[in-house]
Amino acid sequence: MHTLSQRVLSASESQTLAIAARAKQMKKSGLDVISLSTGEPDFATPECAKQAAYKAIEQNFTHYTESNGIPELRAAVAQKFIRDNNILGAYESTILISCGAKHSIMNVLNAICNPGDEVIVIAPYWVSYPAMATVAGATPVIINTTAEQSFKVTAEQLQQALSTKTKCVIFNSPSNPTGMMYTRQEFDAIANVLAPHDCYILSDEIYEKIHYGIHPHISLGSYPQLAGRVITVNGCSKAYAMTGWRIGFMNAPKEVFEQAAKIQSQDTSNPTSIAQQAALAALLHADDDVETMRMEFSRRRDLVCGLVDAIGGVRFLQPDGAFYLWVDISTILSNNSTVTTASDFCQLLLDKHYLALVPGEAFGTNGYVRFSFAANDHDITQGVQRFAQLCTDLS
Ligand SMILES: Cc1ncc(COP(=O)(O)O)c(C=O)c1O
Known part of the structure; x- marks a missing residue:
């Protein structure tokens, strides 16, 4: 048996990519899965960049x-x-x-x-x-x-x-x-x-x-x-x-x-x-495209913050930037004897309510989940409803 690199063996795999991949697979098998787990804008690449790429190939x-x-x-x-x-x-x-x-x-x-x-x-x-x-x-x-x-x-x-x-x-x-x-x-x-x-x-x-x-x-x-x-x-x-x-x-x-x-x-x-x-x-x-996307993210941030704010037992700070909402679910976890970690919570959320979020452990902090609001209004609204449902189930 050959020995592998200790440096690499001791590093962890990317949990965010793993969760997104699992959600994608469940969706492919026909399940109505919503993923608010990924860290990428859901907008198209600006036209000027696409045109430059076509031109590069042509030339x-x-x-x-x-x-x-x-x-x-x-x-x-x-x-x-x-x-x-x-x-x-x-x-x-x-x-x-x-x-x-x-x-x-x-x-x-x-x-x-x-x-x-x-x-x-x-x-x-x-x-x-x-x-x-x-x-x-x-x-x-x-x-x-x-x-x-x-x-x-x-x-x-x-x-x-x-x-x-x-x-x-x-x-x-x-x-x-x-x-x-x-x-x-x-x-x-x-x-x-x-x-x-x-x-x-x-x-x-x-x-x-x-x-x-x-x-x-x-x-x-x-x-x-x-x-x-x-x-x-x-x-x-x-x-x-x-x-x-x-x-x-x-x-x-x-x-x-x-x-x-x-x-x-x-x-x-x-x-x-x-x-x-x-x-x-x-x-x-692409400055104008950036501004259009920023305005849209800003609108969605208000949407998701409003929706999550209406759920009892969870807390968050309004984000100043990026497109994530970092939600404290520790009260819900502390009231429950079986679902005690954010990972347990996210696992159940995906299995039972078909919503993918990333558990705080991936970011070094238990008791939190990360929502990405780089998603359309339907997914944000439905996603928060599914999240709220699990919070209610566990309370
Ligand atoms: C904080 C942070 N840094 C770096 C990256 C990597 O970005 P890139 O796609 O350019 O590799 C990400 C992607 O999620 C990120 O969230």
Whole structure:
């Protein structure tokens, strides 16, 4: 028997993808399943991106490109980071285009981590961060947050968790799964805590464009006291409804960029040539589409919040951004002797009421479920009704 990689064996699989796959399979077998579990916009990719892709094929732009991405796209991303995010040190030469933001983050962690290094992750976290840190050979260190602190790490908590072993701290604002966004004041305090520590900061800003106007989006890469240490990750998946095209990008300090680019050159090489042309068109010409989608998400957020608010025994904070509602079902679980975890709850919800939600455990926090409102009104309305039914059954 051969021995497999301990790093990979000790990492978990993506629960969100597993639940979505199971719901899809049940639907295929003829069951009336509603899935509010996926993390992708249900809109069509903007027309300008599609046209750019057709043109790329027609013009035989179908071969290898530069491994780091085509220069035009790298330049457009650098301009975007400077214009929209005030990122210090954003240059075409330090932009790496990859196969989705997931790939960008994995490249970064592989580039910077050594065994014994710690990667600080704030819970509730996006499912993949701890697993990625583990695969990269580092140890994820989880900081738990509560509803009272709006699921945002405080400067004091961060201060306590930082050590000489800390290689990187990962931030995600707007957050998946909570929809919370850090305010300027909160990031000011956090930046001051991070300033004296010799660690990298990975800022995952994939939901940047999807926010509802309560707080402006702030990029940690704009803080002078963190200059030279922030890796800013973003991509086309969420903003432009381009999840299947697999285009992510990042700006990194030169030494990180060089190692990440080396990994990519030995691993996937360039992201798909056609998708890069589509991404370039989206970055340059799809602002109106982004705004239309944002307005629609905003309407749906109000719809789902109104519906869930009417259910007794559950609580939530209104999301500032992203397209998720993070719902506290702990009261329902504590009143029940058989369904005691969010995983039990979601399993029963799918088996009995044919609704797929993601249990909080996937994000490192029990007692919660995540609704995605990247779905049509019918599915949202019916989905919340099914959820309410199970809450009633269990009360
Ligand atoms: C917080 C967060 N970061 C990164 C990603 C990955 O996005 P991509 O499709 O660009 O790989 C996701 C996707 O769900 C996400 O929610």
